[in-house]
Amino acid sequence: MNIIGKAIKYGDDINTDVIIPSRYLVLTDPRDLAKHAMEGIDHSFIKKSKDGIVVAGKNFGCGSSREQAPIALKYSGTRCIIAKSFARIFYRNAINIGLPVLECESLWDSVQDGDQLSLDLKSGNIKNLTRNISSQAQVLPDFILELIEIGGLLNNLKRARV
Amino acid sequence: MxxxxxxxxxxxxxxxxxxxxxxxxxxxxxxxxxxxxxxxxxxxxxxxxxxxxxxxxxxxxxxxxxxxxxxxxxxxxxxxxxxxxxxxxxxxxxxxxxxxxxxxxxxxxxxxxxxxxxxxxxxxxxxxxxxxxxxxxxxxxxxxxxxxxxxxxxxxxxxxxxxxxxxxxxxxxxxxxxxxxxxxxxxxxxxxxxxxxxxxxxxxxxxxxxxxxxxxxxxxxxxxxxxxxxxxxxxxxxxxxxxxxxxxxxxxxxxxxxxxxSVDDLQPLVSCPSAVDNVKLVSEVEGVELDQVFIGSCTNGRIEDLRIVAKILKGNVVSDRTRLIIIPASQEIYLDALREGLIETFLLSGATVTNPTCGACYGGHIGMLASGEVCLSTTNRNFIGRMGSPKSKVYLASPATAAVSAITGRITDPTSFKSG
CATH class of the missing domain: 3.30.499.10 (Aconitase, domain 3)
Structure with missing residues (x-):
């Protein structure tokens, strides 16, 4: 799976409360959640999120178990999140809803907001097309790649029931 | 293993x-x-x-x-x-x-x-x-x-x-x-x-x-x-x-x-805005003015917590400069606190007591903060906007620190507090 998009850069410890503030968790339509994605720290996110690739520092998605966090990002048009590391529950939730997540230590330093990135999910190879720099993300295990490719765990559960 | x-x-x-x-x-x-x-x-x-x-x-x-x-x-x-x-x-x-x-x-x-x-x-x-x-x-x-x-x-x-x-x-x-x-x-x-x-x-x-x-x-x-x-x-x-x-x-x-x-020399600590690991001694941030004090949540809304709070609040009143919200973590704790007279102490001190709920901790229901407001809370997270406006600030501390600070209206070290 190849993904191309523009980098949207954030720092360390981006938590679920800023990804989708609690007061919006009563909303049930994913498109409504998406309108408030990253609102806690970046009101301009939703204007640039279509086909965006979020590039973040350490511990992305720390905090609550709210699946509304990766849902808001997915429905905002975000194609993928590449972080130095992820918080545990967010990482699982993102994969479960079919939002690709990659861990890459080296990318962050060499990327600027708005850079055009191209990545191959299977190999973990990331190309910064704007700056002509390559980075290597950790390769995802096959079962996780498969979950992302079929669009998440629900599709797996549906298959298992057929 | x-x-x-x-x-x-x-x-x-x-x-x-x-x-x-x-x-x-x-x-x-x-x-x-x-x-x-x-x-x-x-x-x-x-x-x-x-x-x-x-x-x-x-x-x-x-x-x-x-x-x-x-x-x-x-x-x-x-x-x-x-x-x-x-x-x-x-x-x-x-x-x-x-x-x-x-x-x-x-x-x-x-x-x-x-x-x-x-x-x-x-x-x-x-x-x-x-x-x-x-x-x-x-x-x-x-x-x-x-x-x-x-x-x-x-x-x-x-x-x-x-x-x-x-x-x-x-x-x-x-x-x-x-x-x-x-x-x-x-x-x-x-x-x-x-x-x-x-x-x-x-x-x-x-x-x-x-x-x-x-x-x-x-x-x-x-x-x-x-x-x-x-x-x-x-x-x-x-x-x-x-x-x-x-x-x-x-x-x-x-x-x-x-x-x-070792906890022998442990002093009261406070987690400062806006990360849980931004921890300082309460004595280092003493005097920070508080708009709200919140005592409750799955972290610190249990009967033992409420007993410490009541011990400190008894015979005292919440500072005019702040407001105190207390939320027992469950119906059972609420009832125990009522029977032990803790709720009466809370109300007499000028606190508001609500039904058990995540409430103020989660910033989506009650006890939310306005822009520019500062809250000392016994909860678990002080992320930006956690308890309301992204322009509010949350300090995390123990129920003892929270109760003493509610009386003074400022962050206050509870170890210097003289209880009755």
């Missing part, structure tokens, strides 16, 4: 497991609240499931938004209520029946030592206090549990936290955990377990153990755990649940590393 490894071995039907291995475990109990549960219910229908895997092992609790403060919240409650009825799930805690999920899970003995428990709420790690392996998961993973009763886990590495010494007056388990957060940082235990050991932990009540296990997620941890002892057995007996097996770490169990701590 350590206790977490033993529990995961047992639940996955294996002789032994190693850190990093993926195991598929049978789930002993699964809990959802209205914020995460409505998604699970939607997904449950989407995958074409008709019946939950085991209606006796599912607990559904309304807590984040009770009583409903908006039509949207009321709709979520309705989804939960109808699903519980349709599936015959008896452990459904409606408005007025339970309180904050993690407190209810323990009080109503839905959790036992040695169990594998998952909850669609990150503070599910609380139940390590009685020696269960419990962890927070998302709504989709919970759909897998609702339909199959099983879930995969990566066996975590475990950090041993060995704590010795005696707390000074008005220094409490919350201060101990803030110390741990300062040392480990907000991602210092990412994907790992924390096993709490040592004389301080053995002397600590179940309430206190719940506080420290509750906050394990704030350093990225997957689960916290305390070895069951006579206090655990007494607690389980009082909850009329004595059918369980105890898993203890072997003397030669392996750990990722060991953290040695």
């Amino acid at each position: 350590n206790a977490i490894e033993k529990i995961l071995s047992r639940a996955s039907g294996r002789e032994n497991v190693l850190p990093g291995e993926i195991v598929e475990a049978n789930i002993d109990c699964a809990m959802v609240n209205e914020i995460t549960g409505h998604l699970t219910i939607k997904y449950f229908h989407e995958v074409g499931a008709k019946e939950v895997w085991n209606k006796e092992k599912i607990v559904m609790i309304l807590d984040h938004t009770i009583p409903a403060g908006s039509v949207e919240a009321a709709e979520l409650h309705k989804i939960m209520r109808e699903f519980a009825r349709e599936q015959g799930i008896r452990a459904f805690y409606d408005v007025g029946r339970g309180g904050i999920s993690h407190q209810v899970m323990m009080e109503k003995a839905h959790v036992k030592p040695g169990d594998v428990v998952v909850g669609a709420d990150s503070h599910t790690c609380t139940y390590g206090a009685i020696g269960a392996f419990s962890t927070g998961i998302g709504s989709t993973d919970m759909t897998a549990v609702f339909t199959t009763g099983r879930l995969w886990f990566k066996v975590p590495k475990v950090i041993k936290v060995n704590v010795r010494g005696d707390f000074r007056k008005f220094v409490v388990p919350k201060d101990l955990f803030l110390k741990i957060a300062k040392i480990l940082g907000v991602s210092g235990a990412n994907y790992m377990g924390l096993e709490f050991k040592g004389s301080t932990i053995r002397d600590m009540s179940i309430d206190g153990r719940m506080t420290i296990c509750n906050m394990v997620i704030e350093v990225g941890g997957k689960a916290g755990i305390v070895e069951p002892d006579e206090k655990t057995l007494a607690y389980m007996k009082s909850r009329k649940n004595d059918r369980f097996s105890i898993m203890r770490s072997d003397p030669d169990a392996e750990y990722e590393r060991t953290l040695e701590l």
Whole structure:
């Protein structure tokens, strides 16, 4: 799976409360959640999120178990999140809803907001097309790649029931 | 093996497991609240499931938004209520029946030592206090549990936290955990377990153990755990649940590393805006003016917490410059506090007491902060906007620090407070 998009850069410890503030968790339509994605720290996110690739520092998605966090990002048009590391529950939730997540230590330093990135999910190879720099993300295990490719765990559960 | 490894071995039907291995475990109990549960219910229908895997092992609790403060919240409650009825799930805690999920899970003995428990709420790690392996998961993973009763886990590495010494007056388990957060940082235990050991932990009540296990997620941890002892057995007996097996770490169990701590000289700590590991001595930030003080939550809304607060508030009034909100964590605690006269003390001091709910902690229901406001809170997170406006600020501290600070209207070290 190849993904191309523009980098949207954030720092360390981006938590679920800023990804989708609690007061919006009563909303049930994913498109409504998406309108408030990253609102806690970046009101301009939703204007640039279509086909965006979020590039973040350490511990992305720390905090609550709210699946509304990766849902808001997915429905905002975000194609993928590449972080130095992820918080545990967010990482699982993102994969479960079919939002690709990659861990890459080296990318962050060499990327600027708005850079055009191209990545191959299977190999973990990331190309910064704007700056002509390559980075290597950790390769995802096959079962996780498969979950992302079929669009998440629900599709797996549906298959298992057929 | 350590206790977490033993529990995961047992639940996955294996002789032994190693850190990093993926195991598929049978789930002993699964809990959802209205914020995460409505998604699970939607997904449950989407995958074409008709019946939950085991209606006796599912607990559904309304807590984040009770009583409903908006039509949207009321709709979520309705989804939960109808699903519980349709599936015959008896452990459904409606408005007025339970309180904050993690407190209810323990009080109503839905959790036992040695169990594998998952909850669609990150503070599910609380139940390590009685020696269960419990962890927070998302709504989709919970759909897998609702339909199959099983879930995969990566066996975590475990950090041993060995704590010795005696707390000074008005220094409490919350201060101990803030110390741990300062040392480990907000991602210092990412994907790992924390096993709490040592004389301080053995002397600590179940309430206190719940506080420290509750906050394990704030350093990225997957689960916290305390070895069951006579206090655990007494607690389980009082909850009329004595059918369980105890898993203890072997003397030669392996750990990722060991953290040695003493609480003899521990002073009251405060986690400053806007990260849980931004920890300072209360004495270093004394004098910060407070618009609101909040005492409650799954971290610090238990009877032991309320007793300390009442001891400090008795005969005193809340400063004119601030407002104090107190929320008992459950209906049971509320009733105990009422019978012990604590609620009367709170009201006479000028505090407002609300029904058990996550409420102010979660910043989506009641007790929210306006822009520019500063709150001292006994809760677990001080992220930007956690309790309301992104322009508000939250300091985290113990119930003792919170109560004394409510009287002065400024952040105040409780150890200098003279109680009656």
